[in-house]
Amino acid sequence: xxxxxxxxxxxxPQIQFHQASPPALPPGDYSLKVKQDFTATGVTQxxxxxxxxxxxxxxxxxxxxxxxxxYPPPDLGPFDNALPHIVFTRRTLPWERTIQGNYTxxxxxxxxxxxxxxxxxxxxxxxxxxxxxxxxxxxNGLLNPExxxxxxxxxxxxxxxxxxxxxxxxxxxxxxxxxxxxxxxDLPFLAHVREVSLAGKETLSLKxxxxxxxxxxxxxxxxxxxxxxxxxxxxxxxxxxxxxxxSLEGFAALLPTVASDGxxxxxxxxxxxxxRLAVLASWKFTCYGDNDFKTKMAALNADTLIGLPTxxxxxxxxGTVFARTALTLGYAGLNHxxxxxxxxxxxxxxxLVPLEMAVRDPxxxxxxxxxxLRYDPRNGMFAAEYAAAxxxxxxxxxxxxxxxxxxxxxxxxxxxxxxxxxxxxALDSQFGPSDQLDNSIIQLFxxxxxxxx
Amino acid sequence: xxxxxxxxxxxxxxxxxxxxxxxxxxxVLLYGVPFQYLVPDERMLIPESVHFFFLDPGWIAMMVQxxxxxxxxxxxxxxxxxxxxxxxxxxxxxxxxxxxxxGKDIGEPQATAAKWPLTGFLLRSSVVDGWQGxxxxxYDKDGVEVAPLRIDRLAPDILLCIFNGKVMHMxxxxxxxxxxxxxxxxxxxxxxxxxxxxxxxxxxGSVEPGQQIPNSGAPIDAPMRKGKSRPTRVVRVAELASLxxxxxxxxxQDAPDFTSGEFGVEMVESPGLVDFKPPQG
Numbered sequence: 001x002x003x004x005x006x007x008x009x010x011x012x013p014q015i016q017f018h019q020a021s022p023p024a025l026p027p028g029d030y031s032l033k034v035k036q037d038f039t040a041t042g043v044t045q046x047x048x049x050x051x052x053x054x055x056x057x058x059x060x061x062x063x064x065x066x067x068x069x070x071y072p073p074p075d076l077g078p079f080d081n082a083l084p085h086i087v088f089t090r091r092t093l094p095w096e097r098t099i100q101g102n103y104t105x106x107x108x109x110x111x112x113x114x115x116x117x118x119x120x121x122x123x124x125x126x127x128x129x130x131x132x133x134x135x136x137x138x139x140n141g142l143l144n145p146e147x148x149x150x151x152x153x154x155x156x157x158x159x160x161x162x163x164x165x166x167x168x169x170x171x172x173x174x175x176x177x178x179x180x181x182x183x184x185x186d187l188p189f190l191a192h193v194r195e196v197s198l199a200g201k202e203t204l205s206l207k208x209x210x211x212x213x214x215x216x217x218x219x220x221x222x223x224x225x226x227x228x229x230x231x232x233x234x235x236x237x238x239x240x241x242x243x244x245x246x247s248l249e250g251f252a253a254l255l256p257t258v259a260s261d262g263x264x265x266x267x268x269x270x271x272x273x274x275x276r277l278a279v280l281a282s283w284k285f286t287c288y289g290d291n292d293f294k295t296k297m298a299a300l301n302a303d304t305l306i307g308l309p310t311x312x313x314x315x316x317x318x319g320t321v322f323a324r325t326a327l328t329l330g331y332a333g334l335n336h337x338x339x340x341x342x343x344x345x346x347x348x349x350x351x352l353v354p355l356e357m358a359v360r361d362p363x364x365x366x367x368x369x370x371x372x373l374r375y376d377p378r379n380g381m382f383a384a385e386y387a388a389a390x391x392x393x394x395x396x397x398x399x400x401x402x403x404x405x406x407x408x409x410x411x412x413x414x415x416x417x418x419x420x421x422x423x424x425x426a427l428d429s430q431f432g433p434s435d436q437l438d439n440s441i442i443q444l445f446x447x448x449x450x451x452x453x
Numbered sequence: 454x455x456x457x458x459x460x461x462x463x464x465x466x467x468x469x470x471x472x473x474x475x476x477x478x479x480x481v482l483l484y485g486v487p488f489q490y491l492v493p494d495e496r497m498l499i500p501e502s503v504h505f506f507f508l509d510p511g512w513i514a515m516m517v518q519x520x521x522x523x524x525x526x527x528x529x530x531x532x533x534x535x536x537x538x539x540x541x542x543x544x545x546x547x548x549x550x551x552x553x554x555x556g557k558d559i560g561e562p563q564a565t566a567a568k569w570p571l572t573g574f575l576l577r578s579s580v581v582d583g584w585q586g587x588x589x590x591x592y593d594k595d596g597v598e599v600a601p602l603r604i605d606r607l608a609p610d611i612l613l614c615i616f617n618g619k620v621m622h623m624x625x626x627x628x629x630x631x632x633x634x635x636x637x638x639x640x641x642x643x644x645x646x647x648x649x650x651x652x653x654x655x656x657x658g659s660v661e662p663g664q665q666i667p668n669s670g671a672p673i674d675a676p677m678r679k680g681k682s683r684p685t686r687v688v689r690v691a692e693l694a695s696l697x698x699x700x701x702x703x704x705x706q707d708a709p710d711f712t713s714g715e716f717g718v719e720m721v722e723s724p725g726l727v728d729f730k731p732p733q734g
Contacts, residue, residue, distance in 0.1 A: 188713055218687055299501065352507075
């Protein structure tokens with residue numbers, strides 16, 4: 001197994017590449033046997049038990065949440081130079097099974113992934129023929145396909161799997177299968193593990209450990225872009241490419257081989273016109289234009305503070321000037337039904353404001369939301385944001401039952417502590433501090449001779 | 454608030470229990486606040502734009518007051534109630550820095566207490582949707598990195614980021630776990646790799662592992678599978694890997710174990726990095 005570090009242009013080590021990460025115990029059915037020989041004065045009695053168990057793992061379908069990301073994104077972009085790839089957070093996924101039907105242990109020095117990314121495009125099919133689509137079938141339809149179609153070989157169901165389970169499948173013409181499916185020698189290069197730093201990422205993603213597995217495609221997308229004329233006056237139309245993550249479990253004997261001149265052949269039995277594969281994930285993207293990450297980010301309109309646009313409020317009467325000021329301060333006019341049922345429009349703004357507001361210490365304690373409603377007599381409008389914030393806080397607290405209870409307990413505890421301290425203080429003022437209390441009582445009940453019982 | 458009850462007592466603890474502190478600290482970072490309360494009018498958030506903001510501590514103080522007002526027995530505010538609520542607010546405003554967790558382990562600057570004013574931005578772009586795991590880094594006026602307190606997606610294409618202090622400059626980076634692999638297209642189904650990266654630390658020299666080797670020779674033509682009527686655009690991966698290995702050897706950078714890890718390093722494209730400056734004024 002080998003590991004490599006890559007340093008990107010901003011000079012912090014960001015990412016490490018590892019060859020593979022096969023699981024310690026691959027998915028499948030196991031049984032745990034325990035045997036003990038009990039010997040007593042010449043008699044030997046064997047005891048034992050068998051505990052069957054199954055290690056479950058994705059096989060014919062993959063839950064969408066197992067996929068962390070895909071590239072190219074399901075979007076438009078100039079992806080003509082990119083090999084597609086898919087990223088998982090499950091570190092062992094591509095090596096959990098093998099391309100042989102029955103599980104054989106991965107060679108630790110040359111692990112072969114059981115999944116591959118296939119890219120299909122329009123020019124794979126003659127005009128007028130149907131482009132295959134991803135279809136939902138039962139596992140039975142995958143393992144025992146109709147005549148003329150080749151499926152995976154030698155797969156036995158494991159615990160928890162039935163022939164009636166649904167999975168996604170695709171039928172690929174035999175000739176195309178030979179052309180685009182990776183050869184057995186290619187497969188080990190098409191999956192690896194990456195370890196990256198999680199700094200600066202979404203808070204949610206911090207639950208992950210920074211290990212990602214990547215399965216890489218072997219085929220570049222179809223594009224109409226001409227590299228010799230990168231900026232044509234008339235932009236060509238986009239080209240749609242379909243990428244499928246397929247399971248190659250049970251395809252070891254059918255994978256193509258490539259002759260030294262580059263001609264691929266696959267040992268598909270005669271009479272089989274197509275190959276049926278389980279599709280674990282699929283997406284489409286379009287090769288078009290120049291909007292990749294850098295150009296998209298550079299095109300962002302970044303010169304804005306939060307707030308409504310004021311460009312239409314150009315008049316100079318008092319009302320317009322006032323409204324323009326309010327919008328610049330981040331306010332929006334919203335419909336407001338007052339407590340008395342009156343309908344009006346009031347100013348509101350959220351906690352995200354376009355100007356720095358100093359922290360006040362302390363904030364005035366307000367007893368209820370209406371107390372925070374502010375009224376501007378010059379134009380007869382309310383500013384309701386603080387009242388809304390107070391009411392929202394109440395609703396959020398009441399919505400969270402454990403918080404509301406904890407608050408109640410906290411309140412009671414403080415009130416009790418204060419009452420206890422007040423009682424103690426009353427006693428102290430009568431008899432002196434508590435460590436002298438014993439003496440006071442002793443004196444009260446008649447001199448040093450009394451027992452303290 | 455002219456009387457502070459804490460001055461009247463010696464032993465009573467006004468420190469709220471952890472459960473309350475946690476909820477309030479999260480509220481300060483606007484967890485649980487419905488989107489309409491954050492952005493009351495959708496015209497405030499035009500597509501493909503970054504909107505910078507300051508957090509309004511007054512708004513948050515009112516929300517925390519509202520949250521801590523539950524369970525009162527009468528609406529008449531007592532000095533005790535005021536004291537408790539103030540203590541809870543003070544705590545929450547400081548503890549907000551701890552919600553994201555300890556940043557030190559992952560190389561982020563560590564925030565121990567919130568440094569108001571907190572600032573941040575809302576990013577609405579197809580970049581958020583298309584590139585899972587974009588990385589944000591923010592810097593203050595002295596160029597010191599500011600700790601992120603919250604980075605979350607509110608919608609598939611809307612990202613909310615809150616930083617611990619006033620941000621003067623920030624960078625957004627393409628996620629390295631999603632760094633893509635590529636070959637330079639020459640047209641007519643031909644592709645090539647223009648330069649190689651160093652993959653071994655053993656061979657010495659001034660180039661760091663992972664960096665591009667200067668003068669790595671002529672571009673390497675990618676061996677492709679032959680198609681019947683059209684270019685297949687299918688790379689002969691094992692062949693290409695062995696071409697990389699031979700070239701590295703001829704450059705004195707021999708890598709005897711050339712696996713998917715080394716292949717990945719050679720095929721990966723550099724990540725995109727974009728700078729932003731909030732409008733100053």
